[in-house]
Amino acid sequence: MKVETVLPLGKADSGLKVADGAIDIRGVAGDATLIERIGFDGLAIRDNKDDPYVVSTLALQATRRVSVATSVAIAFPRSPTVTAMTAWSLARLSGGRFVLGLGSQVKGHIERRFGMKWKAPGPWMRNYVLAVRALWEAWQQEKPVKHKSEDYEINLNVPVFTPAPLDCGPIPIHLAGVNPYMCQVAGEVADALRTHPVCTPHFIETVMLPAVRRGAQKAGRDLAGFGIGVSPLVATAADEAGLVEKIADIRGRIAFYGSTPAYAAVFEAHGLGALAQDLNRLSREQRWPEMSALVDDAVLELFATVGLHREIVAKLKARYAPVATLIEFSIPVRNPDDEQTLATMVRELQA
Amino acid sequence: MKAETLLPLGKVDPGLRAPEQALDIHRVVQDAALVEELGYDGLMVEETKQDPYIVMALAAQATTRVNVGTAVAIAFPRSPTVTAMSAWTLQKLSRGRFTLGLGTQVKGHIERRFGMKWQAPGPWMRDYVLALRALWDSWQHGTRLDFHSPHYDLTLQVPLFTPHPIEHPAIPVHLAAVNAYLCQVAGEVADGVRPHPVCTAHYIREVMWPALRRGAARAGRSLEGFSVSIKPLIASAPDEEALQRRIRDVRARVAFYASTPAYVACFDIHGLGDLARELQALSKAQRWEEMPARISDEVLDLYAVVGTYDEIVDKLRARYGALVTNCEFSIPVQGPADAERLRAMVTALRAP
Numbered sequence: 088m089k090v091e092t093v094l095p096l097g098k099a100d101s102g103l104k105v106a107d108g109a110i111d112i113r114g115v116a117g118d119a120t121l122i123e124r125i126g127f128d129g130l131a132i133r134d135n136k137d138d139p140y141v142v143s144t145l146a147l148q149a150t151r152r153v154s155v156a157t158s159v160a161i162a163f164p165r166s167p168t169v170t171a172m173t174a175w176s177l178a179r180l181s182g183g184r185f186v187l188g189l190g191s192q193v194k195g196h197i198e199r200r201f202g203m204k205w206k207a208p209g210p211w212m213r214n215y216v217l218a219v220r221a222l223w224e225a226w227q228q229e230k231p232v233k234h235k236s237e238d239y240e241i242n243l244n245v246p247v248f249t250p251a252p253l254d255c256g257p258i259p260i261h262l263a264g265v266n267p268y269m270c271q272v273a274g275e276v277a278d279a280l281r282t283h284p285v286c287t288p289h290f291i292e293t294v295m296l297p298a299v300r301r302g303a304q305k306a307g308r309d310l311a312g313f314g315i316g317v318s319p320l321v322a323t324a325a326d327e328a329g330l331v332e333k334i335a336d337i338r339g340r341i342a343f344y345g346s347t348p349a350y351a352a353v354f355e356a357h358g359l360g361a362l363a364q365d366l367n368r369l370s371r372e373q374r375w376p377e378m379s380a381l382v383d384d385a386v387l388e389l390f391a392t393v394g395l396h397r398e399i400v401a402k403l404k405a406r407y408a409p410v411a412t413l414i415e416f417s418i419p420v421r422n423p424d425d426e427q428t429l430a431t432m433v434r435e436l437q438a
Numbered sequence: 439m440k441a442e443t444l445l446p447l448g449k450v451d452p453g454l455r456a457p458e459q460a461l462d463i464h465r466v467v468q469d470a471a472l473v474e475e476l477g478y479d480g481l482m483v484e485e486t487k488q489d490p491y492i493v494m495a496l497a498a499q500a501t502t503r504v505n506v507g508t509a510v511a512i513a514f515p516r517s518p519t520v521t522a523m524s525a526w527t528l529q530k531l532s533r534g535r536f537t538l539g540l541g542t543q544v545k546g547h548i549e550r551r552f553g554m555k556w557q558a559p560g561p562w563m564r565d566y567v568l569a570l571r572a573l574w575d576s577w578q579h580g581t582r583l584d585f586h587s588p589h590y591d592l593t594l595q596v597p598l599f600t601p602h603p604i605e606h607p608a609i610p611v612h613l614a615a616v617n618a619y620l621c622q623v624a625g626e627v628a629d630g631v632r633p634h635p636v637c638t639a640h641y642i643r644e645v646m647w648p649a650l651r652r653g654a655a656r657a658g659r660s661l662e663g664f665s666v667s668i669k670p671l672i673a674s675a676p677d678e679e680a681l682q683r684r685i686r687d688v689r690a691r692v693a694f695y696a697s698t699p700a701y702v703a704c705f706d707i708h709g710l711g712d713l714a715r716e717l718q719a720l721s722k723a724q725r726w727e728e729m730p731a732r733i734s735d736e737v738l739d740l741y742a743v744v745g746t747y748d749e750i751v752d753k754l755r756a757r758y759g760a761l762v763t764n765c766e767f768s769i770p771v772q773g774p775a776d777a778e779r780l781r782a783m784v785t786a787l788r789a790p
Contacts, residue, residue, distance in 0.1 A: 108598045112531045116499070136601040138524040141531070144495040148467070164517035166552040173489040180463050180492070199594035201517040202569065218553065234553075243550035250487040251460065 088408060089128035090436045091156065091316075092417035094118050094142070096125075099417045101321035108135035115142055116149035121420070123150045125430045128437070129186070131158035131318075131415055140173045147181040156186035158281060158316075158415075159263040163191065163211065164201040167218035167239055174219070174258050175226065175250050183255025188281055189216070190263035193349065206238070209268040214238040216260055216276040227252045261316060266352060267298035274302025279314030279413070285344040287389060290353045291315065291410045316413035319406075320391040323399040323418065325428075330395060335379070337391045342378035344390070346370035357389060396428060400435045439755065440764040441784045442480035442667065444509070445469050445493075448770025460487055463496070470497035474504040476777065477784045480764065482509035482539070491524045498532035507537030509632055509667070509766075510614040514542065514562065515552040518569035518590055525570070525609050526577065526601050534606030539632055539667075540567070541614035544700060557589070560619040565589040567611055567627040576600075578607040612667060617703060618649040625653025630665035630763075636695040636704045638740055639757050642666070645707060647761075667764035670757075671742035674750040674769065681746055686730070688742045693729035695741070697721035708740060747779065751786045 093099050094110045095118050111118075122130055130146050130153060132139045139157045146155045155177075162170065170187070177185035191197075191208035198205050214236035222241065225232035226249060234241045261279040264270045265286060273280040280299060282291055296315075303310045320340060322333035344350050345359070345366035354363035362381060369378050387393065394402045396418065407414055414436060420426050445461050446469060461483070473481045481504050483493045490508045497506045506528070513521065521538070528536040542548075542559035549556050565587040572585035572592065577600060585592040612630035615621045616637060624631040631650060633642055646666075654661045671691060673684040695701050696710070697717040705714040713732065720729050738744065745753045747769065758765060767787060771777050 109602060112527060135599055136523075137527040137530075138491060138520075140489065141491055141495040141524060141527045144492045145499060145531075148496060148499065164520045166515035166554060168552045169489075169515045172487075173492065176463060176489040176492045180496075195594060196596075196599075199592065200596070200599065201519045202590035202592050203517055239553035241550065241553045243546060245547075245551070247486055248547075248551065 088404070088411055088414045088436055090433045091129040091131045091154075091158070091413060091415045092122060092127055093131050093133060093158075093415065094122075094146075096122055096417060096420050098419060100419055101319065101323070101416050108133060110137060110142065112137060112142070112145070115145040119146035119149040119153070119155075121426075123153045125420075125426060126433045126437075127153060128413075129154035129156055131156050131188075132160075133158065134160045134190075140177065143177055143185065144180065147177060147184060150184075152184075154184045154186050155181070156261065157188045158318075159188035159190035159261070161192045161196075161201075162189040162215050163197055164203060167215050168222060168241060170215075171219045171222040171226075172250065175223065175253065178253055178255055178258045179250075183253070183258075186259045186261060187219075188261040188263065191269065209272050211238050212262065212269065213272045213276055216262070216272075219260070220276070223258065226250050227257075259314075261314065264295070265350060267294060270295045270298035271302035271305070274299035274304075274310065274313070275306040275308070276302075278312075279316055281316040281413075282318070283350070284318050284320045284340075285350045285353050285390065286317070287353065287357065288406055288410050290356050291317070294352070294356055296410070314412040315410055316415070317407050317411040318415040319403065321399065321403070321416065322391055322393045323396055325396050327395070330393070334387065334393060337393070338379045338382045338387055341382045341387065341390045342366055343370075345382070346378065359386065362386070396432070400432050403436065439759060439762060439787055440479035441477070441787045442482050442505075442509075442764050442766045443473055443478055443768040444482055444484060444669075444766060445473075446770075447473070447768045447780070449768070461493065463488055463493065466493055466496040467500040470500040470504070470506075472771070472777070474501045476781045477788070478504055479788070480505040480507060480537070482507050482537075482766065484509060485511045485541075491528065494528055494536065495531065498528055498535065501532075501535075503535075505535045505537060506532055507610075507612070508539045509537075509669070510539035510541035510612070512543045512547075512552075513540040513566050514548055515554060518566050519573060519592065521566075522570045522573040522577075523601065526574065526604060529606055529609050530604045537610045537612060537630075538570075539612040539614065539630075541632075542620070560623050562589050563613065563620065564623045564627055567613070567623075570611065571627070574607060574609065578603045610665070612665065615646070616701060618645055621646045621649035622653035622656070625650035625655075625661065625664075626657040626659070627653075629663070630667060632667045632669070633762075634701070634704075635669050635671045635691075636698075636701045636741065637668070638704065638708065639761055640740075641704050641707055642668075642761050645703070665763040666761065667766070668758060668762045669766040670754065672750065672754075672767065673742055673744045674747060676747050678746065681744070685738070685744060688744070689733045689738055690730040692733045692738060692741045693717055694721075696733070697729065710737065713737070747783070751783050754787065 139160045174187045194205040218234045218239045221234035231244045259278040262273040262277040265283045322337040324330040345363045483490045490511045525538045545556040569590045576583040583595045610629040613624040613628045614632045616634045673688040675681040696714045
């Protein structure tokens with residue numbers, strides 16, 4: 088598996104990621120350099136509190152080898168032409184190290200945070216990706232763009248606004264997905280699927296991958312080289328005392344996922360539909376402290392990978408290597424020893 | 439006047455069909471450092487073949503003093519929430535040196551290049567800027583977002599996606615404008631206006647300033663500190679012989695502007711409406727080669743500032759000094775001698 092991490096490395100934790108999603112914008116270049124030195128294959132940039140493309144710019148400018156992926160940028164609030172141009176600029180800047188990861192977000196965010204009309208996200212995303220690809224193809228082949236779908240019609244060609252061809256390979260497009268329809272769209276039009284942390288290997292294998300294959304078949308595409316990226320829930324620490332704390336945090340995280348209706352399908356696939364309903368009810372009653380207690384050890388082990396630093400890599404590989412090509416993982420780095428430990432872990436995950 | 443430049447240095451508006459001199463993204467870091475070193479007040483980027491926010495990220499990272507900004511980014515293809523966040527990130531990265539310049543583009547581009555529905559641009563831009571300000575205000579003060587307008591309703595803020603307050607939250611917003619309505623919107627809601635190169639000094643004085651004042655009055659605002667940033671049409675060269683070539687390019691540019699219906703007001707005000715319509719007809723007939731010849735020296739001097747390197751800064755100051763706050767100007771820099779020359783010109787342009 089290839090190995091990615093989110094920023095900032097010093098705080099990133101595979102279980103909790105960065106609690107409030109904040110990164111230090113002036114620390115991005117330094118962090119990116121460190122991540123490259125540790126041996127990661129790539130950085131994953133979230134679309135949380137900062138423009139993910141600006142953050143990607145700083146990371147790419149500071150590095151020479153690693154890939155930098157938006158993981159994921161919200162697609163619909165930017166016209167496909169904007170996203171196509173942004174990705175093109177980053178590919179050119181980096182000699183082809185940029186990966187365009189896109190996600191749909193949910194209705195409430197698109198309408199009330201971005202001020203736009205919501206539409207069924209699967210078909211919309213399919214057309215969005217096809218529009219981006221149509222623009223890229225036109226720019227690369229130096230021919231007029233012509234895209235027409237239910238969501239976008241793009242056919243204006245003006246030389247001043249037409250980027251020159253790239254001299255690196257095509258830009259990979261990854262889609263974030265949980266539910267089968269979006270997985271199918273990924274199989275149809277994308278180069279990889281990035282799964283949500285709630286997606287267990289069982290769910291990936293029995294629900295998501297079949298949907299990806301259906302999509303590929305529908306589009307008459309070959310899935311050779313198609314990627315599956317995972318961002319697992321991990322509770323890991325150097326010693327038992329540290330691990331107990333991490334486990335408590337992860338239990339809370341699983342309880343939160345269980346209470347979220349969009350993820351009910353994953354719980355149902357494990358015969359845990361009733362638990363998800365209980366958690367949803369408790370969350371609506373704001374009875375947060377009671378929720379973690381409903382996540383027993385069996386459920387914990389199902390959704391999270393738990394182990395000491397010296398055992399976690401083997402556990403992750405056993406669990407995810409059969410389904411994933413890319414894994415997001417890191418431990419907080421506070422000193423050279425942490426850096427050394429992480430470098431070893433990354434190397435073993437890659438092996 | 440404050441001195442601004444686009445990249446690359448010496449970039450000029452292309453002649454009628456000459457290829458544009460494209461910005462090289464690999465040179466942004468070193469060019470930005472040079473611009474700062476030459477004494478410029480601002481380094482601006484247009485939105486043509488590159489994402490302007492990415493170019494500004496590189497420029498901001500490579501400098502410590504000079505202002506950086508979009509001049510302009512196209513607003514509507516990005517949700518205001520997207521633009522607000524890009525500007526917020528760049529303002530944080532640059533420690534308060536970012537200016538957000540926005541433009542509407544025209545119907546054909548919004549519909550057929552960006553794949554969106556077109557709406558009347560003036561009211562749309564007003565709501566867009568007000569939405570940005572509502573978002574920034576809510577992020578800075580941790581207050582509830584509750585913005586409503588005919589174009590956007592924004593009411594959701596989730597902690598994970600809500601930026602933290604920043605050190606310099608007052609991000610200047612400039613609007614690109616030609617016509618009076620958009621100038622009025624700028625006077626109402628923006629911190630500056632960026633007249634199109636086709637706007638003559640007379641047009642800025644007689645049409646744009648009154649519209650800015652109307653907008654400000656309507657909103658009960660003062661225009662103190664309001665900036666007017668021009669990107670004049672300039673034909674300049676070290677000597678007379680080279681100047682003739684530049685004049686030829688600029689003449690073609692004026693002809694192209696005159697043939698563009700959106701700019702007809704800038705020709706009407708000079709009694710040149712008939713010339714504009716004649717050039718429109720030639721352009722429709724694809725008789726481009728005939729167009730520059732229709733631009734007399736007198737008309738050329740009206741729309742462009744023409745002079746050798748020794749003369750050009752004085753001419754710019756005489757024409758625009760009382761009328762604008764910022765002026766875009768540069769010459770191509772191929773070596774240390776050019777750099778010294780440009781440094782002196784920037785100093786002269788900025789002199790009180």
